[in-house]
Amino acid sequence: xxxxxxxxxxxxxxxxxxxxxxxxxxxxxxxxxxxxxxxxxxxxxxxxxxxxxxxxxxxxxxxxxxxxxxxxxxxxxxxxxxxxxxxxxxxxxxxxxxxxxxxxxxxxxxxxxxxxxxxxxxxxxxxxxxxxxxxxxxxxxxxxxxxxxxxxxxxxxxxxxxxxxxxxxxxxxxxxxxxxxxxxxxxxxxxxxxxxxxxxxxxxxxxxxxxxxxxxxxxxxxxxxxxxxxxxxxxxxxxxxxxxxxxxxxxxxxxxxxxxxxxxxxxxxxxxxxxxxxxxxxxxxxxxxxxxxxxxxxxxxxxxxxxxxxxxxxxxxxxxxxxxxxxxxxxxxxxxxxxxxxxxxxxxxxxxxxxxxxxxxxxxxxxxxxxxxxxxxxxxxxxxxxxxxxxxxxxxxxxxxxxxxxxxxxxxxxxxxxxxxxxxxxxxxxxxxxxxxxxxxxxxxxxxxxxxxxxxxxxxxxxxxxxxxxxxxxxxxxxxxxxxxxxxxxxxxxxxxxxxxxxxxxxxxxxxxxxxxxxxxxxxxxxxxxxxxxxxxxxxxxxxxxxxxxxxxxxxxxxxxxxxxxxxxxxxxxxxxxxxxxxxxxxxxxxxxxxxxxxx
Numbered sequence: 001x002x003x004x005x006x007x008x009x010x011x012x013x014x015x016x017x018x019x020x021x022x023x024x025x026x027x028x029x030x031x032x033x034x035x036x037x038x039x040x041x042x043x044x045x046x047x048x049x050x051x052x053x054x055x056x057x058x059x060x061x062x063x064x065x066x067x068x069x070x071x072x073x074x075x076x077x078x079x080x081x082x083x084x085x086x087x088x089x090x091x092x093x094x095x096x097x098x099x100x101x102x103x104x105x106x107x108x109x110x111x112x113x114x115x116x117x118x119x120x121x122x123x124x125x126x127x128x129x130x131x132x133x134x135x136x137x138x139x140x141x142x143x144x145x146x147x148x149x150x151x152x153x154x155x156x157x158x159x160x161x162x163x164x165x166x167x168x169x170x171x172x173x174x175x176x177x178x179x180x181x182x183x184x185x186x187x188x189x190x191x192x193x194x195x196x197x198x199x200x201x202x203x204x205x206x207x208x209x210x211x212x213x214x215x216x217x218x219x220x221x222x223x224x225x226x227x228x229x230x231x232x233x234x235x236x237x238x239x240x241x242x243x244x245x246x247x248x249x250x251x252x253x254x255x256x257x258x259x260x261x262x263x264x265x266x267x268x269x270x271x272x273x274x275x276x277x278x279x280x281x282x283x284x285x286x287x288x289x290x291x292x293x294x295x296x297x298x299x300x301x302x303x304x305x306x307x308x309x310x311x312x313x314x315x316x317x318x319x320x321x322x323x324x325x326x327x328x329x330x331x332x333x334x335x336x337x338x339x340x341x342x343x344x345x346x347x348x349x350x351x352x353x354x355x356x357x358x359x360x361x362x363x364x365x366x367x368x369x370x371x372x373x374x375x376x377x378x379x380x381x382x383x384x385x386x387x388x389x390x391x392x393x394x395x396x397x398x399x400x401x402x403x404x405x406x407x408x409x410x411x412x413x414x415x416x417x418x419x420x421x422x423x424x425x426x427x428x429x430x431x432x433x434x435x436x437x438x439x440x441x442x443x444x445x446x447x448x449x450x451x452x453x454x455x456x457x458x459x460x461x462x463x464x465x466x467x468x469x470x471x472x473x474x475x476x477x478x479x480x481x482x483x484x485x486x487x488x489x490x491x492x493x494x495x496x497x498x499x500x501x502x503x504x505x506x507x508x509x510x511x512x513x514x515x516x517x518x519x520x521x522x523x524x525x526x527x528x529x530x531x532x533x534x535x536x537x538x539x540x541x542x543x544x545x546x547x548x549x550x551x552x553x554x555x556x557x558x559x560x561x562x563x564x565x566x567x568x569x570x571x572x573x574x575x576x577x578x579x580x581x582x583x584x585x586x587x588x589x590x591x592x593x594x595x596x597x598x599x600x
Contacts, residue, residue, distance in 0.1 A: 013330055014156070016337055020118055021157050027110040028157065034103040035166040039173045041096050046307030048089040054300030055081045111154030118150045122339050130345035131411045132371065140223040145335050148218065152332035160326040170314075181305050182297060184287050192280045199272050210262045211331040217255035224248045262328075284309050346413050348431055355433040358422050360387035360518040360549030362408065367417035369407060376415070377403055378572045387518075390550040392560035395569035401553045404569070405521050408551070409438050439512035441541075443524040445504035452481055453488040455507050459515040471514035475540045477506035502537065509540050520545060522552045 021028060054060035056078050126133075126142055134142070179186035228244040288305055291297040297305070362385040369378040378400045385391050393401045406412055407419060410426055419426045426434065439459070447455050456471055457463045463471075468488065472478040480503055484490045492498050499507070505525060512520065522545075525537060542562075554560055566578045 013334055013337065014161075017153060017156050017333060020121075020153060021114055023117065024110055024113055027106055027113070028162070031103060031106050031110060031158065031162055032165060034099055034106065035162055036169055037099050038166065039170045041092060041099065042170065043173065043177060044088070044092045045096075046304050048085040048092075049307065050300040050304040051081060051085040051088070053303060054298055056085065058298070058300065060298065060300065107158050111158045114154045114157060115151045118153050118336065119146055122146045122150060122336060125340055125342075128344055129342055131406070132345050133342055135371070138223070140226055141219045142339065144219040144222050145339055149215070149332040149336040152329040152336065155329040156326060156333060160329060164326075167314075178305060178309065181301055182288065182291060184291070188280055188283050188287065192276060195276050196273060199269060199276070210258060210265070211328045214255060214258050214262065215331060215335060217251060217258060221248060221251040221255060224251055281306075281309060346410055346431065349427055352430045353424070353428055355421075355429045355437065358437045358518050361385070361420075361422050362519070362549060363418075363420040363423075364404075365418040365420060367407065367414050367419060369403060369412065369415045371412075376572065378407075380417070381574045382417075383567060383574065383577060385549060385551075387549055388547060389565070390545060390552065390563045392563040392566040393551060393553045393569065394555070394560070394566055395575075399569040400572040401569055402523065403572075405440075405523065405551060405553065408519075409440070409521070410434050436515075437517055438519050438521060439515045439517040439544075440521045440523065441505075441508050441512050441525045441544075445501075445508045447492060447499070447504055447507060449492070451489050451491055452484075452507065455492065456488075456510045456514055458511055463514055467514060468510075471510040472506075474513045474543055475506045475509035476536050477503070477510050480506075505537055506540065509537065509544060513544055518548055520548045520550045522550065522554075524553055524555065 051062065055062055062081060062084065123146055126146070175186055175190070224244070224247045228248070234240075285306065288297060288302045292299055292302050364381050364383050367378060367381045368376055370376040381404070393404065395401050403412075407414055408426075410419075410431065413427065421429065421434075421437070448458065452472075453465070453468050456468050456477075460467075465488070469478060472481055472488075481488055481490070490498075509525075522541065525541065552560060552563060560566055568575045568578065
């Protein structure tokens with residue numbers, strides 16, 4: 001079934017593949033033309049043998065086509081005819097090798113270009129999908145489809161469609177030439193065609209579901225491997241290396257047996273093809289021998305016909321064998337293209353307005369939200385925050401604190417109600433402009449495998465080195481960066497593994513300083529740090545919060561002392577709003593009105 005619920009016969013996938021390949025139509029046309037050259041070269045290849053048998057060993061003249069092209073002396077003596085046969089054989093071999101070399105180079109370039117273009121498009125698209133997509137499908141399976149399923153486009157086009165078209169052309173040409181020599185032998189070849197296609201069809205039906213299962217198991221095994229390697233510290237700490245190995249082996253073993261089952265189906269199919277062709281070749285040999293004995297064919301013509309018959313069966317073999325192979329590539333292509341069918345949950349409204357820099361005034365107006373229909377996580381939440389104020393958000397785990405901020409940054413859209421920024425609905429602004437209004441510092445620093453300078457400037461790639469150093473200084477990071485051998489050009493490794501927790505957090509603070517967004521979200525930025533490091537981070541955070549609207553998610557009340565108000569969430573509801581002195585009031589006292597104003 002396709003994305004619309006209609007039964008898919010496979011043509012839709014191939015149409016989309018051709019659409020994806022359209023930018024490469026010139027090299028693809030070159031590949032096809034080079035492939036079509038194989039047919040006339042193949043027709044010439046057995047000709048030297050016929051000349052040697054009929055014209056050198058026997059007394060027949062050279063074929064009329066050659067006699068017209070060559071000087072009369074070439075057809076005089078037996079040695080001259082032998083020279084023609086040898087020269088023709090060398091010339092055809094040279095042309096064959098030049099054609100193969102040019103075709104190989106062009107196929108390699110075109111195939112890699114097709115994969116690069118599709119991977120780039122997929123990567124561009126999935127980065128613009130909403131967070132709900134990743135929570136549903138997962139990042140590992142998405143990565144598998146881009147890295148391992150996307151290359152199927154080159155196999156379908158370069159190793160599937162092009163050989164298929166070439167094989168049809170070659171079959172027709174060989175059939176015509178064979179029929180000119182012996183229509184009975186040509187009829188034998190035609191009779192085999194339906195049998196081969198029926199075998200191919202039966203093989204396809206047996207392998208499609210199997211290939212889908214193989215891909216699912218491949219992705220699953222990759223997920224286990226990546227989880228174990230990403231969490232290697234936890235695996236070692238709990239001594240679970242053997243357990244992770246068992247998980248990986250279990251998934252991989254299941255995939256192995258599924259692959260073996262598919263291989264057995266395809267091997268049986270190839271044996272059936274070989275036996276069918278062997279039967280046809282035997283019949284052709286018997287009929288041809290009878291025609292030689294009756295004088296209808298010369299011995300050289302029989303050898304020529306048998307050589308053509310072998311080449312005639314080759315296109316049939318190619319067409320038949322490509323069908324189950326293309327089926328496996330089609331399954332991969334369906335998985336890759338399904339990513340392009342995903343539609344973002346959060347998109348720009350028509351005519352969305354630009355937003356240069358917000359003042360930072362925020363209002364939640366009767367906001368409710370549910371990740372899945374019928375399972376709400378936030379219920380009718382309303383509050384206002386004036387520009388430049390600091391608001392703490394507290395509540396037990398699962399109460400909706402992070403979800404509240406995800407709605408504010410428009411990672412998700414509200415299920416009901418409105419979120420206003422500077423008095424206008426958040427959804428009326430362009431997404432690209434909204435993301436520039438927020439700087440986020442989370443509990444777990446998010447760093448990338450590039451330089452320290454590149455990580456700090458992640459939100460502002462155009463920043464100068466002076467601006468980067470100023471941001472690092474403000475975040476109390478310049479001192480430890482300066483002690484590194486390569487300073488700001490130090491590569492920090494995957495996810496910043498070469499930095500301590502405090503150092504990594506200071507880099508994320510420097511990134512927030514450099515972005516200079518009007519609204520700052522602090523999601524427990526010091527909860528995983530020791531007291532001394534926490535104190536240094538808090539001093540840097542205090543400087544970062546100046547002249548910004550700030551939302552602080554925290555469990556430690558000490559981090560909320562300077563907040564203008566605290567929002568207390570319970571079970572996805574705003575239980576109360578406590579203005580000023582939160583440490584004295586949070587967790588006790590009467591609940592306030594459902595709507596409160598945090599004013600200047």
